[in-house]
Amino acid sequence: MAAFGVEQDDVTYAVMIDCYGRVGNVDMALRLYDRSRTEKWQLGAVTFTTIIKIYGTSGNFNGCLTVFEEMKALGVKPNLVCYNTLLDAMGRANRPWQVKSIYQQLLSSGLTPG
Template sequence: MDLIKLSFFSVGNMDTTLRLYDHLRTKKWQRDTVPFTTIIKIYGTSGNFDGCLTVFEEMKALGVEPNLVCYNTLLDAMGRAKRPWQVKSIYQQLLSSGLTPGWATYASLIRAYSKARYGDDAMIVY
């Protein structure tokens, strides 16, 4: 139920979503990748790219293992931020976690590298 609330409010009410996220962290709600990914998406959309990284690190510190959707969301955000060095680092974390990159992962990488004018890296991914 709590995850449904968080995902529902993320659509149009960022303040309520962030309050629910604070409750998630402090009240020991069920910890899942969905709320963390939702907050990363919100921060990335609003341009708070450091917030994306903070939530990602906090998620790992709380013992929640990121899934492929979470990694792809973070890769998209760092691509919008034009931070290809962080994209590379996140991609390496994804590979070392044992997950298999999918089409969305490769698309995120190509967009991120292209936006930052890292053409050689984009072509390697392609």
């Protein structure tokens, strides 16, 4: 991109995190996510959902919850896909109390369960 005079911005990096996560390059997605926290990039719900899915797939269920809480602390509103991804991870983690809590948050956010 630099060769064409195009500077990367937060949106570019967010898309890169999402793409790396979706194609299975977990290390690169997580490296960019760590960098995003250091450099305070503005990430959206889709990017956070990708990271939650990566952590859930790898069995890092506490990581899922941490990312979800970071997301909310940054003022990013979870969408239905994010809630569903987190519910799936907590279900696989055999944490029914967290499933219930997340489900209640989903309802209180005004979203309709899918």
